[in-house]
Amino acid sequence: MILTAANRLCTKGRASLLLGVGVTVGILLAAAGALTPTVSDFSGDTVARVNGKAITRHEVALVLQRLDRDATRTPKERRTALQFLIDQELLIQRGVAIGLLESDRTVRKALVMAMIDAIVADVVAKEPTEEELRAFYDSHTAVFTLPAR
Numbered sequence: 001m002i003l004t005a006a007n008r009l010c011t012k013g014r015a016s017l018l019l020g021v022g023v024t025v026g027i028l029l030a031a032a033g034a035l036t037p038t039v040s041d042f043s044g045d046t047v048a049r050v051n052g053k054a055i056t057r058h059e060v061a062l063v064l065q066r067l068d069r070d071a072t073r074t075p076k077e078r079r080t081a082l083q084f085l086i087d088q089e090l091l092i093q094r095g096v097a098i099g100l101l102e103s104d105r106t107v108r109k110a111l112v113m114a115m116i117d118a119i120v121a122d123v124v125a126k127e128p129t130e131e132e133l134r135a136f137y138d139s140h141t142a143v144f145t146l147p148a149r
Contacts, residue, residue, distance in 0.1 A: 048082060050089040059085055 048055040063081040064073055100107045128136070137144060 048086060050086055051093055053089055053093070055082065055085050055089065 045056045045058065046054040047057055047060060060078060060081045063084055064077060067077075067081070095101070095107070101111065
């Protein structure tokens, strides 16, 4: 009986000691983490990251341009634009995570149309060389000649 009480007291004392050591180590690690300077993974242009996806100053500026043409921006307007981009990115990531790209026909059509628009914009933006223009003209002479009538 006395031996059982002594074992319980020893076990409770050991548990309290381990708990105290764990709390002390936790506090020391938290303090070290708070006091240690961290290296930021933001480049000069990155203003926020959403699950690893960078949001740049340029993207914020584009949102501000769409909202208003005024050149002067208040910090509140910049925060609002940044919050809009963060919300948008979170919604996109959630949509991908739940499989909207695979299951929703409307989302798939919108993605296909956006890709076609991007490809067409790339092609239209390229200026053809003189040789390319001549080759095109030579291969399509029927289009560029007037009928005999």
